[in-house]
Amino acid sequence: MSSTRTAYRAAILHSIADPAEVGIEASYEYFADGVLLVEDDLIKAVGPAQTLLPTLGDVELIEYENALITPGFIDTHIHFPQTGMVGAYGEQLLDWLNNYTFPCESQFGDKAHADQVAEIFLAELLRNGTTTALVFASMHPESVDALFEAAERLNLRLITGKVMMDRNAPDYLTDTADSSYAESKALIERWHGKGRLHYAVTPRFAPTSTPEQLSLAGQLLSEHEGLYMQTHISENVKEVEWVKALFPERKNYLDVYDHYQLLGERSVLAHGVHLCDDECARLAETGSAIAFCPTSNLFLGSGLFNLAQAERFKVNVGLGTDVGGGTSFSLLQTLNEAYKVMQLQGEKLSPFKSLYLATLGGARALRLEERIGTLQPGSDADFVVLDYKATPLLDYRISQSKSFEETLFVLMTLGDDRTVAQTYAAGRLVHQR
Structure with missing residues (x-):
């Protein structure tokens, strides 16, 4: 039986560790122009488009503009x-x-x-x-x-x-x-x-x-x-x-x-x-x-x-x-509230810690970090495509961002179900906005 291989090109972000354990900078991977390669129901590769695209050969390529791919959220x-x-x-x-x-x-x-x-x-x-x-x-x-x-x-x-x-x-x-x-x-x-x-x-x-x-x-x-x-x-x-x-x-x-x-x-x-x-x-x-x-x-x-x-x-x-x-x-809206809970206690919640809680942190809580929660090769191909232009306000606000960290925080405060353009489970498109 032949395999199905598809590559997805967009900005890509995933957690690789808990910021509380390794610090914020070492807790995630971000590719401003990235490629996610999926074969059947598994992730085969993730990395910069410039590096991965020449190695892919004959593969269907789906490209997204003004979008961010992250692991599927875990509730x-x-x-x-x-x-x-x-x-x-x-x-x-x-x-x-x-x-x-x-x-x-x-x-x-x-x-x-x-x-x-x-x-x-x-x-x-x-x-x-x-x-x-x-x-x-x-x-x-x-x-x-x-x-x-x-x-x-x-x-x-x-x-x-x-x-x-x-x-x-x-x-x-x-x-x-x-x-x-x-x-x-x-x-x-x-x-x-x-x-x-x-x-x-x-x-x-x-x-x-x-x-x-x-x-x-x-x-x-x-x-x-x-x-x-x-x-x-x-x-x-x-x-x-x-x-x-x-x-x-x-x-x-x-x-x-x-x-x-x-x-x-x-x-x-x-x-x-x-x-x-x-x-x-x-x-x-x-x-x-x-x-x-x-x-x-x-x-x-x-x-x-x-x-x-x-x-x-x-x-x-x-x-x-x-x-x-x-x-x-919406786990985006839930993270919006989580930030406020921390503020009320005099604590800051970094958007990268928020990403961790909604993805890899949830996978670790469920002892499933080898299968879900990141985009590491070998993981299940569960991922989402987030649209930076999902609403007029989100589009305008992100255009004012001075860093990717700011953009991520805006997604978590202004984002909701409208921000999710597509959802994939085990490599299959299961939601199209």
């Missing part, structure tokens, strides 16, 4: 069933769950409804340049099947799982410890490792799972190779107090998950707004990651994530839109 925390309630008004976390989230999620036992929303959800991700996501489904197995089926058709790298929730939620949304184990196990056997799909054991958060359910979640992780675990932690002060009351024998919130053997290299805990130093040290020890979700933390009044603390303890951090607590599928 490490988002809720598929909350697509229909994004932007719900005026609550903090616990009331917001009861008044909006749970009623919306109750609809996902209907496979036809789940199928419809899965198509809308994935289309929104791709419209915004997101090629990999770690996703909460609902507690209904139908929701997981719907999302995996839709992602498989597009050959996306997607990670999701059935929410496990057996207390402190409406009766119409609770399972039992045993049923959540059995349903999760069946889904794992059906989907985990199929193509580019991965399964995540998904206890919603400590207050909605009994000790029995958390114990069985840990058992699932021990029984199957390469599973993910996703949950929430320390998003809201009242939530933290609630966990202390429910688990008085545990020394802190993270210790609940640690006790039930839920922490490990493929564990991603969303938010972490109110973590103590001991919790950060333990996250680093276990290789667990945090999903930084600035738009939802601001929207729900939860607080400001301390990125500097996470960096000090060398905790892996990815970026999450957290739709529907978050207000946009």
Whole structure:
């Protein structure tokens, strides 16, 4: 079978390391006039056009003017069933769950409804340049099947799982410890490792799972190779107090998950707004990651994530839109909010660190840095084409830029779904603006 080779010419940028570890200048590669060579579903070469073009031979060449190619964006925390309630008004976390989230999620036992929303959800991700996501489904197995089926058709790298929730939620949304184990196990056997799909054991958060359910979640992780675990932690002060009351024998919130053997290299805990130093040290020890979700933390009044603390303890951090607590599928807009979160704490967020969080940082949080998050040869050909002239204001503002760093920052403050001209997953065009 013959291979398909295509070269893409534009400005090209990708992260190669964490700026917190190597400094900004050593953290990225930028080619003002670059070429990305793709063979079938993999990246074969990247570099300056002047160097690469004479070596390519007979290859289709697609050229973009006034555009930037970056790796596909990676969303490490988002809720598929909350697509229909994004932007719900005026609550903090616990009331917001009861008044909006749970009623919306109750609809996902209907496979036809789940199928419809899965198509809308994935289309929104791709419209915004997101090629990999770690996703909460609902507690209904139908929701997981719907999302995996839709992602498989597009050959996306997607990670999701059935929410496990057996207390402190409406009766119409609770399972039992045993049923959540059995349903999760069946889904794992059906989907985990199929193509580019991965399964995540998904206890919603400590207050909605009994000790029995958390114990069985840990058992699932021990029984199957390469599973993910996703949950929430320390998003809201009242939530933290609630966990202390429910688990008085545990020394802190993270210790609940640690006790039930839920922490490990493929564990991603969303938010972490109110973590103590001991919790950060333990996250680093276990290789667990945090999903930084600035738009939802601001929207729900939860607080400001301390990125500097996470960096000090060398905790892996990815970026999450957290739709529907978050207000946009766009990781560009999420980075806009992340910059403001850092400013409110007297910290600066470089646009190159922002790029890292949205790409390679997310890949490292998911332990997928050998496959995604950069444009290094051998990586999956997941990439996006960003249009410098997507809107009249963006076009005018970028024309005033005095450096590429300034241009990148403008993309992250003024950019949104309109900025994404094309999205490619495994070498295939999956979104055309």
